[in-house]
Amino acid sequence: MEIHEYLTLDTGTGSISCRECGNHIANAEENYKKHCAMAIDLLTEIGPGFESPAELLDSDHDVQFRRFYCPNCAVLIDHEIARAEDPILHDIELDLHSL
Numbered sequence: 614m615e616i617h618e619y620l621t622l623d624t625g626t627g628s629i630s631c632r633e634c635g636n637h638i639a640n641a642e643e644n645y646k647k648h649c650a651m652a653i654d655l656l657t658e659i660g661p662g663f664e665s666p667a668e669l670l671d672s673d674h675d676v677q678f679r680r681f682y683c684p685n686c687a688v689l690i691d692h693e694i695a696r697a698e699d700p701i702l703h704d705i706e707l708d709l710h711s712l
């Protein structure tokens with residue numbers, strides 16, 4: 614079943630796979646992002662209009678623009694903006710038994 618634009622879940626095996634190439638990325642109970650290839654850039658790398666966080670916020674936190682790619686075909690699966698000290702966001706949590 615489709616669980617994300619670029620991810621599919623096999624409800625029988627609990628395998629999360631890339632929809633582009635079929636590569637197994639993670640098991641259902643895991644944070645799939647931890648198994649992706651990750652690129653970390655400055656917020657200004659997003660494009661025009663994205664200022665340095667020091668200019669936008671009254672903060673000295675290092676803010677990252679994280680991109681997550683399929684480790685097999687390199688399709689861009691997702692991205693997030695977070696402070697450098699923040700863990701990778703676990704934004705898709707699946708309860709396989711309820712499916």
Ligand SMILES: [Zn+2]
Binds near residue numbers: 631632685687
């Ligand atoms: Zn892939």
